[in-house]
Amino acid sequence: MTVTPVFEAINIEKRFPGVKALDGVSLSLMPGSIHALLGENGAGKSTLIKVITGVHRPTSGQLLVNGQDAQFSSTRDAVAKGIGVVHQERNLIPRFSIAENIHLEQTTRHALKPIDYAELNRSARRWLDALEFDIDPATPVMDLSVAQMQLVEIAKALSLQSRVLLLDEPTASLTSNETKTLFAVLRRLRDNGVSLVFVSHKLEEVLEICDRVTVLRDGVNACQSQSLKGLGRQDLVRFMIGRNESAGGWQKRDTSTNPVALELKDVSTAIGHSNVDLTVRKGEILGLYGLIGAGRSELAKSIMGRIPVTNGEVLIDGQVARISSVGDAIHRYGLGYVSEDRKTEGLLLPHSVLANAGIVVWKRLSGLFGSLSDAKIRKAVVPFLERLEVKTPSLAQTVGNLSGGNQQKISVAKWLAAGIKVLIIDEPSVGIDIKTKAYLHDLLRELANNGTAVIVITSDMPEMVALADRIVVMDNYEVQGALENDGVYERMSEAIMNLIHKVKPEPVSATA
Structure with missing residues (x-):
């Protein structure tokens, strides 16, 4: 039938x-x-x-x-x-x-x-x-x-x-x-x-x-x-x-003696975080894991000046940072944030690919007299757009007309071009394909190898274990502990969930 x-x-x-x-x-x-x-x-x-x-x-x-x-x-x-x-x-x-x-x-x-x-x-x-x-x-x-x-x-x-x-x-x-x-x-x-x-x-x-x-x-x-x-x-x-997937995977990297790039000391925020201690070193990829509602993205926004820090200190390169706005975070302290909500926080949808990819480098490229040309912007951002294989008819294409995955690539590429000290990347691979995900992971490792401190927030546990040198676990807006990553998914996923559900010894400090 x-x-x-x-x-x-x-x-x-x-x-x-x-x-x-x-x-x-x-x-x-x-x-x-x-x-x-x-x-x-x-x-x-x-x-x-x-x-x-x-x-x-x-x-x-x-x-x-x-x-x-x-x-x-x-x-x-x-x-x-x-x-x-x-x-x-x-x-x-x-x-x-x-x-x-x-x-x-x-x-x-x-x-x-x-x-x-x-x-x-x-x-x-x-x-x-x-x-x-x-x-x-x-x-x-x-x-x-x-x-x-x-x-x-x-x-x-x-x-x-x-x-x-x-x-x-x-x-x-x-x-x-x-x-x-x-x-x-x-x-x-x-x-x-x-x-x-x-x-x-x-x-x-x-x-x-x-x-x-x-x-x-x-x-x-x-x-x-x-x-x-x-x-x-x-x-x-x-x-x-059209071919098999490249091998890729976790790579052992020792960053324990590198200088600290970003440190939170006893930080509380207006949205409910309390007593958060956390460090990330230059060249380190720090994973921030927790169930939805754990307060990870909100902590990132507090670091970036979008949510007030009500107690404690944020230190950049060992110095107390006075971050009152996102502009301060970017231009005074060299912080970057790739939002998980690219449509409302990450991109200007009515504007071109070139404008979106170049927006955070305009100030740096404009120089003393404010001179800025498309040629300068293209030179800064096109290598990253090409590396991530952004598919667009031209750099003049309106970003809102591109697929969600290509929008995500552009929101990542703009920060890669910015040359920041600390990059916080929230749900980096949402909506992107497996080949681009591998390229993105390689780029983040390359950034870290060149001295950038990287904080990765992801709900994709295999991605967390594949990328991070160290994993900080959050629950209910508090740090529950930190784990040295050994790249073995079965062992790491069990240890992470034990921290979340408190099947563990006394929590270890997130400060390395």
């Missing part, structure tokens, strides 16, 4: 001015399956998702829903055909309740009709129950964890009767336990007949959760709707980049 695909994209071509983003791409989704969509940044994944969900109309090719021709002029056309999407960057209104967010599409259709909040909450409860998410639907979204927001996004899609659900990097900001919870939800949806598209750069997760795979490379199919049975990690890597 032949099963009709629930959705098909056939020979899709999509052209933009000067760019052919998709060239004859096909994809076939079966009912009750979890289908991986893989590819490097710029391979065409985001464009294909936008075609499937009605954001873009294909230049040529055909879309079929349950075997019938479908043409989408808008996202609402796709929703009407049962196609939903959960984006990597969440599209929720923080001050609205869970129920209001889930039913936002329905409530905005009748702007003059009073909202029955009791009915809204009852209806939302139905979709939350389907996900086994036990929470009051009246809870404001701003009070949720990242993982809980992800579940609200899925409930929102299900409330629109989605039978095809696309998930773009759904585990990017989740811990391992939260990922397990999400996977249990996805399996229940699959068993209820929903067809899921799972977009991820984490190949171990793809092999765990998915049953079929489509791989794009440079806008064409490297693999089209193939069973994952019999395929391993290296097979997927070959599809994605």
